[in-house]
Amino acid sequence: MASSVSLQVPSSILDWVVSIGAQDSLDSDQQHQIELWKQGIESPNITDVTRLSNQLHVPFGYFFLREPIDDTPAVFARRTIGSVDTYSRPSRELVDTVTDMTALQDWARQDQIDAGEEVLPFVGSVDTQTSVGSIARAMRKVLGIESDWYKGRYKNRVLSKAEVAFPYLRERAEYAHIIVMQNGVAGRDTHRPLDPDEFRAFALIDTYAPLVFINRADESESARLFSLVHELVHVFLGEAELFNDSRIPSAVSVVEQVCNEVAGQILMPDEAFLQAWDRGTELSVQEKIQEVQNYFPLSKLSIAVRALSFACITQEQYEQCQQLAQQWAHKQKLEKPKKSEGGSFYNTLGSRIDRRILDRIATSVAEGRTSYTDAYRLTNTGRKTFPKLLERLGI
Structure with a gap:
Protein backbone atom coordinates (compact mmCIF):
# COMPACT_ATOMS: atom_id res chain seq x y z
CA MET A 1 0.00 0.00 0.00
CA ALA A 2 1.05 3.63 -0.60
CA SER A 3 1.11 4.35 3.14
CA SER A 4 3.88 1.77 3.64
CA VAL A 5 6.18 3.17 0.95
CA SER A 6 9.34 4.58 2.50
CA LEU A 7 10.10 8.23 1.86
CA GLN A 8 13.44 9.96 1.76
CA VAL A 9 13.17 13.20 3.70
CA PRO A 10 16.52 15.01 4.08
CA SER A 11 17.65 15.64 7.64
CA SER A 12 17.88 19.37 6.88
CA ILE A 13 14.18 19.39 5.99
CA LEU A 14 13.27 17.44 9.13
CA ASP A 15 15.26 19.88 11.27
CA TRP A 16 13.56 22.80 9.54
CA VAL A 17 9.94 21.62 9.80
CA VAL A 18 10.44 20.83 13.48
CA SER A 19 12.02 24.23 14.12
CA ILE A 20 9.15 26.17 12.53
CA GLY A 21 6.38 23.87 13.74
CA ALA A 22 4.64 23.23 17.04
CA GLN A 23 7.58 21.23 18.37
CA ASP A 24 6.24 21.39 21.93
CA SER A 25 3.58 18.91 20.79
CA LEU A 26 6.21 16.20 20.22
CA ASP A 27 6.86 13.74 23.02
CA SER A 28 10.22 12.08 23.66
CA ASP A 29 9.34 8.97 21.63
CA GLN A 30 8.44 11.07 18.60
CA GLN A 31 11.59 13.12 18.91
CA HIS A 32 13.60 9.90 19.05
CA GLN A 33 11.79 8.59 15.96
CA ILE A 34 12.67 11.75 14.05
CA GLU A 35 16.31 11.31 15.06
CA LEU A 36 16.24 7.79 13.58
CA TRP A 37 14.89 9.22 10.31
CA LYS A 38 17.56 11.91 10.25
CA GLN A 39 20.32 9.35 10.76
CA GLY A 40 18.92 7.12 8.02
CA ILE A 41 18.41 4.21 10.42
CA GLU A 42 14.70 4.20 9.59
CA SER A 43 12.56 5.97 6.97
CA PRO A 44 9.12 7.55 7.37
CA ASN A 45 6.17 6.56 5.20
CA ILE A 46 3.23 8.63 3.97
CA THR A 47 1.26 8.00 7.16
CA ASP A 48 4.20 9.07 9.32
CA VAL A 49 4.72 12.29 7.37
CA THR A 50 0.99 13.07 7.34
CA ARG A 51 0.77 12.57 11.10
CA LEU A 52 3.84 14.72 11.75
CA SER A 53 2.57 17.41 9.37
CA ASN A 54 -0.73 17.61 11.24
CA GLN A 55 0.91 17.59 14.64
CA LEU A 56 3.43 20.31 13.79
CA HIS A 57 0.81 22.29 11.80
CA VAL A 58 3.26 22.45 8.91
CA PRO A 59 2.06 21.93 5.30
CA PHE A 60 2.48 18.37 4.06
CA GLY A 61 4.30 19.59 0.94
CA TYR A 62 7.09 21.14 3.01
CA PHE A 63 8.52 17.66 3.65
CA PHE A 64 9.25 17.26 -0.06
CA LEU A 65 11.04 20.55 -0.69
CA ARG A 66 14.66 20.43 -1.82
CA GLU A 67 15.67 22.98 0.79
CA PRO A 68 14.03 25.03 3.55
CA ILE A 69 12.14 28.18 2.63
CA ASP A 70 11.17 31.25 4.61
CA ASP A 71 7.38 31.24 4.95
CA THR A 72 7.33 34.10 7.46
CA PRO A 73 4.47 36.45 6.50
CA ALA A 74 5.73 39.81 5.23
CA VAL A 75 3.60 41.58 7.83
CA PHE A 76 5.63 39.92 10.62
CA ALA A 77 8.52 42.23 9.77
CA ARG A 78 6.19 45.17 10.46
CA ARG A 79 5.37 44.07 13.99
CA THR A 80 5.06 46.53 16.85
CA ILE A 81 7.15 45.38 19.80
CA GLY A 82 8.28 46.73 23.14
CA SER A 83 11.84 46.82 24.37
CA VAL A 84 12.33 43.05 24.05
CA ASP A 85 11.38 40.99 21.01
CA THR A 86 10.44 37.57 22.40
CA TYR A 87 8.90 36.45 19.11
CA SER A 88 11.77 36.26 16.62
CA ARG A 89 9.83 33.60 14.69
CA PRO A 90 6.05 33.62 14.11
CA SER A 91 3.92 30.84 15.54
CA ARG A 92 2.21 28.46 13.11
CA GLU A 93 -1.10 29.87 14.36
CA LEU A 94 -0.07 33.34 13.20
CA VAL A 95 1.34 32.05 9.91
CA ASP A 96 -1.85 30.14 9.12
CA THR A 97 -4.06 33.07 10.12
CA VAL A 98 -2.18 35.53 7.91
CA THR A 99 -2.25 33.01 5.06
CA ASP A 100 -6.03 32.61 5.40
CA MET A 101 -6.60 36.37 5.58
CA THR A 102 -4.34 37.00 2.58
CA ALA A 103 -6.35 34.48 0.55
CA LEU A 104 -9.58 36.20 1.59
CA GLN A 105 -8.15 39.60 0.71
CA ASP A 106 -7.01 38.34 -2.71
CA TRP A 107 -10.52 37.05 -3.39
CA ALA A 108 -12.11 40.32 -2.24
CA ARG A 109 -9.74 42.37 -4.39
CA GLN A 110 -10.61 40.39 -7.51
CA ASP A 111 -14.30 40.57 -6.65
CA GLN A 112 -14.10 44.36 -6.47
CA ILE A 113 -12.24 44.54 -9.79
CA ASP A 114 -14.71 42.17 -11.49
CA ALA A 115 -17.57 44.32 -10.20
CA GLY A 116 -16.02 47.40 -11.81
CA GLU A 117 -15.35 49.11 -8.50
CA GLU A 118 -12.73 51.83 -8.15
CA VAL A 119 -9.84 51.80 -5.70
CA LEU A 120 -10.63 53.14 -2.24
CA PRO A 121 -9.20 56.68 -2.24
CA PHE A 122 -8.62 56.84 1.51
CA VAL A 123 -6.13 53.93 1.59
CA GLY A 124 -2.71 55.54 1.95
CA SER A 125 -4.26 59.00 1.68
CA VAL A 126 -2.30 60.43 4.63
CA ASP A 127 1.22 60.14 5.98
CA THR A 128 3.08 60.78 9.22
CA GLN A 129 3.50 64.44 8.26
CA THR A 130 -0.28 64.91 8.21
CA SER A 131 -1.56 66.41 11.45
CA VAL A 132 -3.26 64.09 13.93
CA GLY A 133 -6.39 66.22 13.80
CA SER A 134 -6.56 66.04 10.00
CA ILE A 135 -6.18 62.25 10.00
CA ALA A 136 -8.87 61.89 12.67
CA ARG A 137 -11.25 64.11 10.69
CA ALA A 138 -10.59 62.15 7.49
CA MET A 139 -11.29 58.88 9.29
CA ARG A 140 -14.50 60.15 10.85
CA LYS A 141 -15.71 61.29 7.44
CA VAL A 142 -15.06 57.89 5.82
CA LEU A 143 -16.58 56.02 8.77
CA GLY A 144 -19.56 58.37 8.88
CA ILE A 145 -19.24 59.28 12.56
CA GLU A 146 -19.20 62.54 14.51
CA SER A 147 -16.41 63.62 16.83
CA ASP A 148 -18.64 62.83 19.83
CA TRP A 149 -20.02 59.56 18.46
CA TYR A 150 -19.34 57.84 21.80
CA LYS A 151 -22.19 59.87 23.35
CA GLY A 152 -24.75 58.09 21.19
CA ARG A 153 -26.40 54.69 21.26
CA LYS A 161 -19.06 51.06 26.71
CA ALA A 162 -16.31 49.25 24.78
CA GLU A 163 -18.45 46.15 24.23
CA VAL A 164 -20.95 48.34 22.34
CA ALA A 165 -18.45 50.63 20.63
CA PHE A 166 -16.49 47.75 19.08
CA PRO A 167 -19.31 46.25 16.97
CA TYR A 168 -20.47 49.76 16.06
CA LEU A 169 -17.11 50.91 14.69
CA ARG A 170 -16.56 47.53 13.08
CA GLU A 171 -19.85 47.95 11.23
CA ARG A 172 -18.91 51.49 10.17
CA ALA A 173 -15.58 50.20 8.83
CA GLU A 174 -17.29 47.38 6.92
CA TYR A 175 -19.68 49.89 5.33
CA ALA A 176 -16.58 51.78 4.15
CA HIS A 177 -15.39 48.54 2.45
CA ILE A 178 -12.67 47.85 5.00
CA ILE A 179 -12.74 44.12 5.74
CA VAL A 180 -12.77 43.44 9.49
CA MET A 181 -12.24 39.86 10.63
CA GLN A 182 -11.70 38.47 14.11
CA ASN A 183 -10.94 35.11 15.62
CA GLY A 184 -9.42 33.68 18.77
CA VAL A 185 -8.13 30.47 17.19
CA ALA A 186 -6.38 29.43 14.00
CA GLY A 187 -9.16 28.62 11.55
CA ARG A 188 -11.75 26.56 13.40
CA ASP A 189 -9.31 24.60 15.56
CA THR A 190 -10.14 25.39 19.19
CA HIS A 191 -6.96 23.56 20.20
CA ARG A 192 -4.88 26.25 18.47
CA PRO A 193 -5.59 29.52 20.30
CA LEU A 194 -4.05 32.75 19.04
CA ASP A 195 -1.63 34.29 21.52
CA PRO A 196 -2.44 37.94 22.34
CA ASP A 197 1.10 38.33 23.67
CA GLU A 198 2.33 37.58 20.14
CA PHE A 199 -0.14 39.88 18.39
CA ARG A 200 -3.39 41.69 19.09
CA ALA A 201 -4.25 42.63 15.53
CA PHE A 202 -2.81 43.15 12.07
CA SER A 222 -11.44 47.90 25.31
CA ALA A 223 -8.12 46.48 24.08
CA ARG A 224 -9.80 45.02 20.99
CA LEU A 225 -11.52 48.34 20.37
CA PHE A 226 -8.24 50.24 20.55
CA SER A 227 -6.60 47.64 18.29
CA LEU A 228 -9.37 48.08 15.72
CA VAL A 229 -9.04 51.85 15.55
CA HIS A 230 -5.23 51.64 15.64
CA GLU A 231 -5.26 49.33 12.61
CA LEU A 232 -7.76 51.55 10.80
CA VAL A 233 -5.23 54.37 11.09
CA HIS A 234 -2.69 52.08 9.42
CA VAL A 235 -5.12 51.60 6.53
CA PHE A 236 -5.31 55.37 6.03
CA LEU A 237 -1.51 55.55 6.23
CA GLY A 238 -1.22 52.66 3.78
CA GLU A 239 1.14 50.89 6.19
CA ALA A 240 0.75 47.18 6.90
CA GLU A 241 1.39 46.16 10.51
CA LEU A 242 1.32 43.39 13.06
CA PHE A 243 0.18 45.06 16.28
CA ASN A 244 1.17 44.05 19.78
CA ASP A 245 0.26 46.91 22.07
CA SER A 246 3.00 47.08 24.67
CA ARG A 247 0.95 49.59 26.70
CA ILE A 248 3.84 51.98 27.03
CA PRO A 249 3.08 55.70 26.77
CA SER A 250 5.82 56.36 24.22
CA ALA A 251 5.54 54.56 20.89
CA VAL A 252 8.51 52.76 19.35
CA SER A 253 8.32 54.56 15.98
CA VAL A 254 6.90 57.69 14.41
CA VAL A 255 4.23 55.63 12.63
CA GLU A 256 3.14 53.99 15.89
CA GLN A 257 3.11 57.31 17.69
CA VAL A 258 0.83 58.75 15.00
CA CYS A 259 -1.45 55.69 15.10
CA ASN A 260 -1.75 55.83 18.88
CA GLU A 261 -2.46 59.56 18.88
CA VAL A 262 -5.08 59.34 16.13
CA ALA A 263 -6.75 56.34 17.78
CA GLY A 264 -6.86 58.36 20.98
CA GLN A 265 -8.47 61.29 19.16
CA ILE A 266 -11.15 59.03 17.68
CA LEU A 267 -11.95 57.29 20.96
CA MET A 268 -11.36 60.17 23.37
CA PRO A 269 -10.80 63.64 21.83
CA ASP A 270 -8.43 65.93 23.72
CA GLU A 271 -10.93 68.64 24.62
CA ALA A 272 -13.56 66.13 25.72
CA PHE A 273 -11.00 64.30 27.86
CA LEU A 274 -9.86 67.48 29.60
CA GLN A 275 -13.44 68.51 30.31
CA ALA A 276 -14.18 65.11 31.81
CA TRP A 277 -10.96 65.15 33.83
CA ASP A 278 -11.64 68.60 35.28
CA ARG A 279 -15.07 67.56 36.53
CA GLY A 280 -13.63 65.57 39.43
CA THR A 281 -11.43 68.18 41.10
CA GLU A 282 -11.84 66.68 44.59
CA LEU A 283 -11.19 63.09 43.53
CA SER A 284 -8.03 61.01 43.79
CA VAL A 285 -6.23 59.99 40.59
CA GLN A 286 -7.79 56.53 40.59
CA GLU A 287 -11.24 57.99 41.26
CA LYS A 288 -10.80 60.50 38.44
CA ILE A 289 -9.81 57.77 36.02
CA GLN A 290 -12.86 55.78 37.07
CA GLU A 291 -15.05 58.86 36.53
CA VAL A 292 -13.58 59.57 33.07
CA GLN A 293 -14.15 55.95 32.07
CA ASN A 294 -17.89 56.56 32.38
CA TYR A 295 -17.71 58.84 29.33
CA PHE A 296 -15.37 56.98 26.95
CA PRO A 297 -15.04 53.36 25.76
CA LEU A 298 -11.46 52.98 26.95
CA SER A 299 -9.57 51.11 29.64
CA LYS A 300 -8.30 52.78 32.80
CA LEU A 301 -4.72 52.38 31.58
CA SER A 302 -5.49 54.11 28.26
CA ILE A 303 -7.01 56.99 30.21
CA ALA A 304 -3.93 57.11 32.42
CA VAL A 305 -1.72 57.31 29.32
CA ARG A 306 -3.74 60.29 28.09
CA ALA A 307 -3.61 61.92 31.53
CA LEU A 308 0.17 61.51 31.55
CA SER A 309 0.47 63.07 28.08
CA PHE A 310 -1.34 66.17 29.37
CA ALA A 311 0.69 66.22 32.61
CA CYS A 312 -2.51 65.65 34.58
CA ILE A 313 -0.65 62.95 36.48
CA THR A 314 3.02 62.31 37.20
CA GLN A 315 5.14 59.49 35.80
CA GLU A 316 5.04 57.86 39.24
CA GLN A 317 1.24 58.01 39.32
CA TYR A 318 1.09 56.54 35.83
CA GLU A 319 3.34 53.66 36.86
CA GLN A 320 1.04 53.00 39.81
CA CYS A 321 -1.90 52.83 37.39
CA GLN A 322 0.08 50.50 35.16
CA GLN A 323 0.89 48.23 38.11
CA LEU A 324 -2.77 48.13 39.17
CA ALA A 325 -3.82 47.28 35.62
CA GLN A 326 -1.30 44.43 35.46
CA GLN A 327 -2.46 43.09 38.82
CA TRP A 328 -6.09 43.23 37.70
CA ALA A 329 -5.30 41.45 34.43
CA HIS A 330 -3.38 38.74 36.28
CA LYS A 331 -6.23 38.29 38.74
CA GLN A 332 -8.72 38.00 35.89
CA LYS A 333 -6.65 35.27 34.25
CA LEU A 334 -6.48 33.30 37.49
CA GLU A 335 -10.17 33.66 38.32
CA LYS A 336 -11.64 33.26 34.85
CA PRO A 337 -12.44 29.63 33.99
CA LYS A 338 -11.14 28.27 30.71
CA LYS A 339 -13.88 28.56 28.14
CA SER A 340 -14.57 28.73 24.45
CA GLU A 341 -15.30 31.97 22.64
CA GLY A 342 -18.84 31.68 23.95
CA GLY A 343 -22.30 31.75 22.46
CA SER A 344 -23.72 29.33 19.98
CA PHE A 345 -21.55 27.86 17.24
CA TYR A 346 -23.15 29.99 14.54
CA ASN A 347 -23.06 33.16 16.61
CA THR A 348 -19.35 32.62 17.17
CA LEU A 349 -18.74 31.78 13.52
CA GLY A 350 -20.75 34.78 12.37
CA SER A 351 -18.84 37.13 14.67
CA ARG A 352 -15.56 36.10 13.06
CA ILE A 353 -16.51 37.04 9.51
CA ASP A 354 -16.97 40.42 7.88
CA ARG A 355 -20.70 40.56 7.12
CA ARG A 356 -20.32 42.43 3.82
CA ILE A 357 -17.69 40.03 2.51
CA LEU A 358 -19.79 37.03 3.50
CA ASP A 359 -22.67 38.52 1.52
CA ARG A 360 -20.37 39.05 -1.48
CA ILE A 361 -19.13 35.45 -1.30
CA ALA A 362 -22.70 34.13 -1.10
CA THR A 363 -23.69 36.24 -4.12
CA SER A 364 -20.66 35.07 -6.09
CA VAL A 365 -21.48 31.43 -5.33
CA ALA A 366 -25.11 31.95 -6.42
CA GLU A 367 -23.93 33.51 -9.69
CA GLY A 368 -21.50 30.67 -10.35
CA ARG A 369 -18.37 32.82 -10.12
CA THR A 370 -17.04 31.17 -6.97
CA SER A 371 -17.16 27.45 -6.25
CA TYR A 372 -18.65 26.10 -3.05
CA THR A 373 -15.26 24.59 -2.26
CA ASP A 374 -13.61 28.01 -2.40
CA THR A 385 -22.27 24.94 8.02
CA PHE A 386 -22.01 27.43 5.13
CA PRO A 387 -25.71 27.50 4.16
CA LYS A 388 -26.74 27.30 7.82
CA LEU A 389 -24.56 30.31 8.62
CA LEU A 390 -26.13 32.33 5.79
CA GLU A 391 -29.57 31.38 7.06
CA ARG A 392 -28.77 32.38 10.64
CA LEU A 393 -27.40 35.75 9.53
CA GLY A 394 -30.25 36.41 7.14
CA ILE A 395 -28.08 36.47 4.02
Missing part, protein backbone atom coordinates in the same frame (compact mmCIF):
# COMPACT_ATOMS: atom_id res chain seq x y z
CA TYR A 154 -26.12 51.57 19.13
CA LYS A 155 -28.91 49.01 19.19
CA ASN A 156 -30.33 50.72 22.28
CA ARG A 157 -27.04 50.53 24.19
CA VAL A 158 -24.68 53.35 25.11
CA LEU A 159 -21.56 53.70 22.95
CA SER A 160 -19.44 54.77 25.91
CA ALA A 203 -3.57 45.17 8.96
CA LEU A 204 -3.05 44.02 5.37
CA ILE A 205 -3.07 46.91 2.92
CA ASP A 206 -4.74 46.82 -0.48
CA THR A 207 -6.36 49.72 -2.31
CA TYR A 208 -9.35 47.57 -3.27
CA ALA A 209 -9.70 45.43 -0.16
CA PRO A 210 -7.87 46.63 2.97
CA LEU A 211 -8.19 44.07 5.76
CA VAL A 212 -7.97 44.34 9.54
CA PHE A 213 -7.78 41.24 11.71
CA ILE A 214 -8.49 41.36 15.45
CA ASN A 215 -7.23 38.69 17.84
CA ARG A 216 -10.39 37.62 19.67
CA ALA A 217 -8.29 35.81 22.29
CA ASP A 218 -7.47 39.21 23.76
CA GLU A 219 -9.87 39.17 26.71
CA SER A 220 -10.30 42.93 27.10
CA GLU A 221 -13.03 44.47 24.93
CA ALA A 375 -16.45 29.55 -0.37
CA TYR A 376 -15.97 26.94 2.36
CA ARG A 377 -12.21 27.60 2.39
CA LEU A 378 -12.59 31.38 2.54
CA THR A 379 -15.11 31.27 5.39
CA ASN A 380 -13.74 28.29 7.35
CA THR A 381 -17.04 26.49 6.93
CA GLY A 382 -18.24 23.29 5.26
CA ARG A 383 -21.04 21.88 3.14
CA LYS A 384 -23.50 21.94 6.05
